[in-house]
Amino acid sequence: xxxxxxxxxxxxxxxxxxxxxxxxxxxxxxxxxxxxxxxxxxxxxxxxxxxxxxxxxxxxxxxxxxxxxxxxxxxxxxxxxxxxxxxxxxxxxxxxxxxxxxxxxxxxxxxxxxxxxxxxxxxxxxxxxxxxxxxxxxxxxxxxxxxxxxxxxxxxxxxxxxxxxxxxxxxxxxxxxxxxxxxxxxxxxxxxxxxxxxxxxxxxxxxxxxxxxxxxxxxxxxxxxxxxxxxxxxxxxxxxxxxxxxxxxxxxxxxxxxxxxxxxxxxxxxxxxxxxxxxxxxxxxxxxxxxxxxxxxxxxxxxxxxxxxxxxxxxxxxxxxxxxxxxxxxxxxxxxxxxxxxxxxxxxxxxxxxxxxxxxxxxxxxxxxxxxxxxxxxxxxxxxxxxxxxxxxxxxxxxxxxxxxxxxxxxxxxxxxxxxxxxx
Amino acid sequence: xxxxxxxxxxxxxxxxxxxxxxxxxxxxxxxxxxxxxxxxxxxxxxxxxxxxxxxxxxxxxxxxxxxxxxxxxxxxxxxxxxxxxxxxxxxxxxxxxxxxxxxxxxxxxxxxxxxxxxxxxx
Numbered sequence: 001x002x003x004x005x006x007x008x009x010x011x012x013x014x015x016x017x018x019x020x021x022x023x024x025x026x027x028x029x030x031x032x033x034x035x036x037x038x039x040x041x042x043x044x045x046x047x048x049x050x051x052x053x054x055x056x057x058x059x060x061x062x063x064x065x066x067x068x069x070x071x072x073x074x075x076x077x078x079x080x081x082x083x084x085x086x087x088x089x090x091x092x093x094x095x096x097x098x099x100x101x102x103x104x105x106x107x108x109x110x111x112x113x114x115x116x117x118x119x120x121x122x123x124x125x126x127x128x129x130x131x132x133x134x135x136x137x138x139x140x141x142x143x144x145x146x147x148x149x150x151x152x153x154x155x156x157x158x159x160x161x162x163x164x165x166x167x168x169x170x171x172x173x174x175x176x177x178x179x180x181x182x183x184x185x186x187x188x189x190x191x192x193x194x195x196x197x198x199x200x201x202x203x204x205x206x207x208x209x210x211x212x213x214x215x216x217x218x219x220x221x222x223x224x225x226x227x228x229x230x231x232x233x234x235x236x237x238x239x240x241x242x243x244x245x246x247x248x249x250x251x252x253x254x255x256x257x258x259x260x261x262x263x264x265x266x267x268x269x270x271x272x273x274x275x276x277x278x279x280x281x282x283x284x285x286x287x288x289x290x291x292x293x294x295x296x297x298x299x300x301x302x303x304x305x306x307x308x309x310x311x312x313x314x315x316x317x318x319x320x321x322x323x324x325x326x327x328x329x330x331x332x333x334x335x336x337x338x339x340x341x342x343x344x345x346x347x348x349x350x351x352x353x354x355x356x357x358x359x360x361x362x363x364x365x366x367x368x369x370x371x372x373x374x375x376x377x378x379x380x381x382x383x384x385x386x387x388x389x390x391x392x393x394x395x396x397x398x399x400x401x402x403x404x405x406x407x408x409x410x411x412x413x414x415x416x417x418x419x420x421x422x423x424x
Numbered sequence: 425x426x427x428x429x430x431x432x433x434x435x436x437x438x439x440x441x442x443x444x445x446x447x448x449x450x451x452x453x454x455x456x457x458x459x460x461x462x463x464x465x466x467x468x469x470x471x472x473x474x475x476x477x478x479x480x481x482x483x484x485x486x487x488x489x490x491x492x493x494x495x496x497x498x499x500x501x502x503x504x505x506x507x508x509x510x511x512x513x514x515x516x517x518x519x520x521x522x523x524x525x526x527x528x529x530x531x532x533x534x535x536x537x538x539x540x541x542x543x544x545x546x
Contacts, residue, residue, distance in 0.1 A: 005445060006527070006528060008440075009437050009440040009441055009445070010437055010440075012440040013434065013436035013437045013439070013440045014436075052528075055498065218439060218440070221439065221474060221476050222436075224476045225475075225476055225492075228476070228491040228492035229490075229491040229492075234476075234491075237476065271473075274473065275473045275474065275477050278473060278477040279476070279477055282477070282479055282491060285489070
């Protein structure tokens with residue numbers, strides 16, 4: 001690995017802690033971010049010569065803070081602080097000081113940063129953009145690309161979010177226990193949304209958007225390290241790992257969707273699966289279930305099945321039943337209907353779908369599942385109607401293409417039936 | 425004598441490697457390992473999953489199960505090698521070669537007192 005790659009990795013990993021601490025000093029996102037950028041520039045100049053400091057985050061906090069104070073003083077035409085090169089030579093002294101400043105704050109600094117980016121006053125789209133910009137340090141250009149919007153539009157979204165945070169009365173003090181657990185849920189939700197943005201990408205865009213999934217996993221691990229005994233955070237991390245493990249098998253060479261049953265399971269990332277299974281194992285020991293754990297448990301059952309026919313659909317049905325109680329939603333019931341159809345046949349699955357028709361009348365997957373179940377029952381005409389509706393509602397061209405392949409099969413089948421009939 | 429070479433590094437940093445960077449490090453390490461393997465000196469090698477996947481059992485009475493790694497430190501135990509070495513100098517030499525292939529972090533070199541190869545786990 002080259003020098004600059006090492007430094008990049010060190011800067012990325014130190015970022016949440018450093019920006020969090022700088023935010024505590026300056027109580028302003030822009031100032032904190034600018035101070036961090038300045039510190040990074042100095043690191044790029046200083047580290048290759050002097051070697052990386054023992055504690056990169058502490059170094060960046062010190063240098064960033066001094067640079068920002070220096071900036072203020074210079075603008076007041078006062079005496080400048082000593083050069084950071086001089087400070088960084090005092091390695092031990094620097095470290096002790098920085099540790100005294102930050103050791104006890106480490107956890108709170110990162111939390112505050114996450115809490116601010118996932119502030120309830122911000123709409124979800126702004127939370128995600130702000131978290132990716134401030135916590136992850138992705139460039140505006142990278143974020144814009146991942147969300148398939150122009151750089152200018154993304155810049156504006158982030159600026160708005162910052163203005164909103166600045167005008168909202170954001171407490172910089174450490175939140176109390178109750179608020180902390182509420183806000184923790186908000187942070188987890190943002191991470192989940194970031195992941196979904198990447199996961200729901202179509203074949204053509206999955207390469208561009210995959211970094212969102214990877215970033216979400218990194219943030220989930222970060223959160224888990226801060227809350228090592230929270231089973232829901234274990235569940236969230238496990239869920240993301242288990243889903244992302246299938247990334248390499250979800251699209252074919254033409255960028256078309258490959259359904260779970262048809263995926264080449266040898267392409268699943270076994271290391272991610274192992275980590276996900278270990279985490280869900282740990283979480284279950286706490287006997288405090290929650291939606292992320294249940295979803296992770298479902299993903300784990302898929303991951304554990306060497307072949308599609310080995311899947312424990314009865315257990316998946318039960319887990320979706322549990323999820324329906326925790327988080328009642330027609331989409332959850334739709335997923336349960338798929339499991340039910342595997343256990344008790346397409347007719348039973350279809351019956352479960354009927355009550356959802358009204359609420360999911362604009363939902364692509366509802367008609368996709370309905371069409372597939374009708375097709376299994378040989379009710380081809382009704383299946384065709386459902387598939388037509390699904391195509392009209394498709395979000396991506398890959399979704400539409402996938403349904404079209406079903407339709408083609410229907411047409412081929414009915415053509416075959418037609419020739420058989422005419423032969424008689 | 426058998427030596428354990430325990431690999432410590434900041435797992436935040438290692439976790440920030442891109443897949444390509446990770447693969448590059450692993451393939452460089454494979455070259456060093458191959459040399460040891462051919463000389464018949466390489467024992468088991470393990471890379472551990474992140475400490476977020478760790479559980480700690482404190483052997484109190486009754487034992488207490490805790491989430492997370494045993495100690496909260498800046499650098500975490502990320503993996504280990506067992507290598508047959510003439511003496512400490514030799515073991516330090518091996519650690520040097522491994523470190524050249526994968527810079528950053530720390531190796532702790534510990535002579536092995538008891539080694540049971542087992543041989544059934546996969």
